[in-house]
Amino acid sequence: MEKRSGSLSWDNLKCELHPWIKEAIKSLGYPTMTPVQASTIPLFSGNKDVVVESVTGSGKTLAFVIPVLQKISNRLHGSLDQIKEEESDIEPVKKGHMLGIIISPTRELANQIQLVFDKVLEYLPEDKKQIKTQLLVGSLSSVREDLDHFRKHGSHILIATPGRILDFLSSQYVKTNSVEIAVLDEADKLLDMSFEKDVMNILKRLPKQRRTGLFSATLSAAGDSIFRTGMSNPVKVAVKSKATHLNSAPASLNISYMLVSPERKITTLLKLLQDYKYQKCIVYFPTCASVKYFYSVFQRLVNDSGLEFFSLHGQLSTQPRLKTLQKFTEGDINIGKYVLMTTDVAARGIDVPDVDLVIQLDPPTDPDVFLHRCGRTGRANKVGQAIFMLNENSREEDYIDFLEVKGVVVKDMKAPEVNTSHDKFQENFRKHVLEDRARHEIAVKAYVGFVRYYSKHVASSIFRLQSLDYLGIAKMYGLIRLPKMPETKYIPNELMPEDGWLIDPPIDMDTYSYADKAKEESRLTNLQLEKEKKAKDAKTRKLLKVKNEAWSSKTEKKETKQQRREKSKRKREAIEKQIMEESSDDEGTETDWKELVQMNKKSKTNNNVQGSFDDL
Numbered sequence: 001m002e003k004r005s006g007s008l009s010w011d012n013l014k015c016e017l018h019p020w021i022k023e024a025i026k027s028l029g030y031p032t033m034t035p036v037q038a039s040t041i042p043l044f045s046g047n048k049d050v051v052v053e054s055v056t057g058s059g060k061t062l063a064f065v066i067p068v069l070q071k072i073s074n075r076l077h078g079s080l081d082q083i084k085e086e087e088s089d090i091e092p093v094k095k096g097h098m099l100g101i102i103i104s105p106t107r108e109l110a111n112q113i114q115l116v117f118d119k120v121l122e123y124l125p126e127d128k129k130q131i132k133t134q135l136l137v138g139s140l141s142s143v144r145e146d147l148d149h150f151r152k153h154g155s156h157i158l159i160a161t162p163g164r165i166l167d168f169l170s171s172q173y174v175k176t177n178s179v180e181i182a183v184l185d186e187a188d189k190l191l192d193m194s195f196e197k198d199v200m201n202i203l204k205r206l207p208k209q210r211r212t213g214l215f216s217a218t219l220s221a222a223g224d225s226i227f228r229t230g231m232s233n234p235v236k237v238a239v240k241s242k243a244t245h246l247n248s249a250p251a252s253l254n255i256s257y258m259l260v261s262p263e264r265k266i267t268t269l270l271k272l273l274q275d276y277k278y279q280k281c282i283v284y285f286p287t288c289a290s291v292k293y294f295y296s297v298f299q300r301l302v303n304d305s306g307l308e309f310f311s312l313h314g315q316l317s318t319q320p321r322l323k324t325l326q327k328f329t330e331g332d333i334n335i336g337k338y339v340l341m342t343t344d345v346a347a348r349g350i351d352v353p354d355v356d357l358v359i360q361l362d363p364p365t366d367p368d369v370f371l372h373r374c375g376r377t378g379r380a381n382k383v384g385q386a387i388f389m390l391n392e393n394s395r396e397e398d399y400i401d402f403l404e405v406k407g408v409v410v411k412d413m414k415a416p417e418v419n420t421s422h423d424k425f426q427e428n429f430r431k432h433v434l435e436d437r438a439r440h441e442i443a444v445k446a447y448v449g450f451v452r453y454y455s456k457h458v459a460s461s462i463f464r465l466q467s468l469d470y471l472g473i474a475k476m477y478g479l480i481r482l483p484k485m486p487e488t489k490y491i492p493n494e495l496m497p498e499d500g501w502l503i504d505p506p507i508d509m510d511t512y513s514y515a516d517k518a519k520e521e522s523r524l525t526n527l528q529l530e531k532e533k534k535a536k537d538a539k540t541r542k543l544l545k546v547k548n549e550a551w552s553s554k555t556e557k558k559e560t561k562q563q564r565r566e567k568s569k570r571k572r573e574a575i576e577k578q579i580m581e582e583s584s585d586d587e588g589t590e591t592d593w594k595e596l597v598q599m600n601k602k603s604k605t606n607n608n609v610q611g612s613f614d615d616l
């Protein structure tokens with residue numbers, strides 16, 4: 001680990017920067033270096049590959065932006081140790097070549113990194129050759145458009161997500177041999193199973209003599225894959241938070257947990273959002289479906305003009321995702337409180353300076369993401385509060401010890417009192433769901449999605465499907481009836497409501513209608529057809545039963561094997577004939593018959609199977 005000495009004044013930086021970069025740093029309001037910048041910039045701007053692990057919000061972005069710009073400025077404008085060279089004498093960059101590549105796991109983060117580059121680049125004097133950046137992320141533009149832009153403008157730095165840059169680099173017009181520096185931001189994520197193959201493919205295309213930097217707050221999680229990135233003799237820079245003896249989170253970040261019954265999680269969240277003092281808050285939901293669902297519920301049921309909700313998740317396309325984040329970032333804190341409802345898509349890297357509260361309804365399935373979520377606040381030495389909820393009366397409390405082992409200290413916080421507000425909200429919530437059958441269907445999807453999410457927890461001995469409070473969670477999602485799913489078997493018999501109903505009295509599912517007229521009409525037509533089919537099936541089954549009884553009563557007790565075989569053949573033929581006569585106006589009768597016999601057999605053997613809630 002590199003030791004830093006002296007003060008953190010930029011004048012003490014152990015390398016010389018281009019004057020225009022120094023000017024940018026001063027003007028952009030970075031009075032001193034952060035420890036990670038003091039350690040990393042001299043190494044990475046020089047000839048070292050770096051592996052940098054430093055807490056969230058500690059300034060890692062600038063710790064690679066400055067070296068990348070320093071190197072590219074060396075190449076385009078001449079290096080500082082060269083005897084003053086005329087720019088016109090410097091060999092131009094060939095067409096189709098770029099000089100630097102930055103890879104990020106999400107589109108939002110790639111966009112944010114480009115903004116940091118562009119902010120610094122505003123200080124590059126106009127009389128110097130301009131350094132151009134280009135953003136390459138999925139669904140913002142097509143690969144063809146990206147290529148056209150690249151060829152027309154000659155971008156020097158590409159900031160990209162892995163999938164899109166891989167497609168881009170496959171073009172014959174793109175040449176990678178001039179790349180001098182590559183950065184993997186959130187490197188542990190980029191080297192995990194979801195991205196590793198693409199990332200390795202990208203790195204393989206870059207020249208061996210390039211510099212490489214890996215950056216993250218949780219880089220240890222990347223394990224040995226770090227060594228497959230083609231770095232030569234990298235220097236590890238590890239900057240931990242000084243102020244805590246356990247130091248995986250920044251000292252300015254206060255992390256607390258509260259034990260809450262699942263049924264009350266939403267009302268507890270609303271209470272916190274209404275009563276807590278904060279400017280901007282990010283709330284982490286488990287899945288995209290739950291963000292979409294609760295966002296629409298809050299839009300309708302939360303009548304607090306002081307709160308403005310935003311929804312951001314991976315099922316949205318790039319443009320609205322970036323727009324939402326921009327609106328949330330630019331929201332005027334003098335006007336109201338801003339709440340971004342999101343998933344892990346916004347867990348890493350996102351830097352919105354006014355965020356002073358982060359709430360997690362549940363811990364993330366991947367424990368490494370926990371610190372990234374919390375770290376959206378308490379950044380750059382600003383005080384921030386992160387709160388996460390754990391289900392009470394479950395093993396989830398063990399998560400506290402688990403975090404401590406990982407070097408994360410958390411405090412106990414009492415959940416706010418919500419008795420009255422809870423009952424009122426639940427009543428409105430139920431009304432809201434009953435107003436439109438479609439809402440209940442979305443609620444069921446979100447609930448099922450949550451159970452699937454829960455089953456994916458890496459710490460599976462703490463987050464056990466067997467101990468989940470399914471009824472409480474179903475109520476939290478506003479369900480009126482439990483859907484039938486395998487996990488229902490974990491609900492103890494004495495708690496299992498009759499037929500899965502969560503409301504008393506139950507409603508008639510046949511009259512539970514869609515608000516959308518066309519959808520409702522089609523439902524009613526299908527319902528009628530289904531009823532007719534059921535009546536017909538019942539009639540046929542009854543007939544079969546009578547026949548079977550008649551034959552069985554005539555059966556003689558002692559028959560030979562051969563006699564029994566012949567008899568059952570005759571029996572089958574007789575039933576077939578009978579049904580052919582009964583339903584001779586139907587097409588595909590033979591298939592119907594087979595189905596009926598099968599249904600008949602099934603209904604005999606399955607008498608004990610729990611009735612299915614087939615309306616849902």
Ligand SMILES: Nc1ncnc2c1ncn2[C@@H]1O[C@H](COP(=O)(O)OP(=O)(O)OP(=O)(O)O)[C@@H](O)[C@H]1O
Nearest residue numbers: 030032033034056057058059060061217349351380
């Ligand atoms: N030298 C500095 N002085 C003051 N503020 C700084 C300095 N360097 C960076 N910052 C600010 O600190 C904030 C956090 O920086 P940055 O986003 O780079 O953190 P990070 O270490 O990459 O965090 P994460 O791990 O969450 O991605 C930003 O708002 C940035 O502008």
